[in-house]
Amino acid sequence: MTTPISSAMAFEWVKIRTVRATVWSLVSYFLATVAVAVLTGYYLRGAARDAEALKTFDPVAAGFSGLRLGLIALVVFGVLIVTQEYASGTIRTSLAAVPRRGVFYGAKLLTGAVTALVVSTLVVTVGFLATQLVMGDARNVSVLDDGVPRCLLGAVLYTTLLCVFAMGLASVLRSSALTMGILVPLFFMISTILNSIPGVRDVAQFLPDVAGGLILYRDPPDDTVLNAWTGLAVLAAWAAAAVIAGYLATRRRDA
Template sequence: MNTSTTAVLHSEWIKIRSVRSVSISLMAIFAATLAVTVLAFATVGQAEADSPGYEPLFSAFYALNFGQIAAICFGATALSSEFLNGALRISLSAVPRRGLLYGAKVSVVGGLALVMGLITSFATFLVGQLFMGEYAIGLGDPGALRASFGGGVYLALIALFAAGLTAVLRSAVAVLSTLIPFLLIVSFVVGDVAGDIARYLPDQAGQAVLHQNPDGGLGPWTGLAVTAAWAGAALLAGWWTLRTRDA
């Protein structure tokens, strides 16, 4: 890695750390997920374990549905800060190579999201099981370690997906108002209507890694690969937009 690349990476890290909305959204990935985990498992955790069709492993990561919202906010706000008040022109005056600027920003966003995602995923699993009594499972149970690791990767990919879309739309508000309703509502409606096609949506494909034995044609790692493809396509579109559109 050359010095200029190191300097750009360092500057992007400083930007993320200094913009309050971005740093708060990063910390919210952990805080929101853990708060929902404690609330849900402390109140209805063991009661839900007696329900028909209960899946201990997938249920252990219930709160990641809320953590992914924070991950979207992090990815979106980290990129949208470049498009406010002429910030992009200032950044390009310091780093004229748009590919380097974009690559450094995406690398920092992805790296931070991955670290926070892994911490969040493992903490969610371990803390939730403290409330499960006789129904508790551990990291040594089949699929648990893989799901804990995969959950962190999933959160990072969702953050990158949001980052790429923000580079295209140049608006965190537009991305948040599109992605959050999609993940919370539209994806499930499409799943009920379209059946097998919905398995290839970014959220449903990626969450296959959280199941002990995923249903359908996608395995745990194949599902994550599909989500990675969605994120990669969004990031590529964002790069092309940044490269061709005026600052």
């Protein structure tokens, strides 16, 4: 028996797979991540193998090197599945088909999150294995090595939660340009700069991408008050806050 939420999710899935921009953003997520992963593996394979360098080298974190670029496409995906209907005016048709706004919003969020989860599982696994394979035996690790399964699981959750955060914020702002104008510089430039400034780092580590990104390290940096799982919890809190704000905006504003 179908329920309103399952029917609405089926409706959202049709929109995701039939809109060219959302499909290509997911394809770009895969291609960019794997391409950078392979290039990183080749670079590390050709790097000097001195003992001192190997002491500080983290082959697990290196396996996620492609995610930083690929995540731009995943953030774009999360933003577009929310804002494209407002930009095109089809939001009125969607709300006419699913008049209960809580069901409409929940279905959109769940469909986007599940899609991001499934695609991220593939992207994270392939990207990680590609880097390890190309690096060669001198530096690589196995997926069964200590700490690796936790990092792989955490990387999938990290990317999915960032996508959910993007969807929540997009629901508040309702503008592709404005939402991506905030998130892309924040995630891929500003947070990195702030996290490298000694006097600001203690606060910057609580930014969503920085906090959640600690899960990508087998041994997180010593100069942070967060660890892998508490950092992911901070990201989850940011995502939950964005989702709640998006829900309130969807319920209270006109289409």
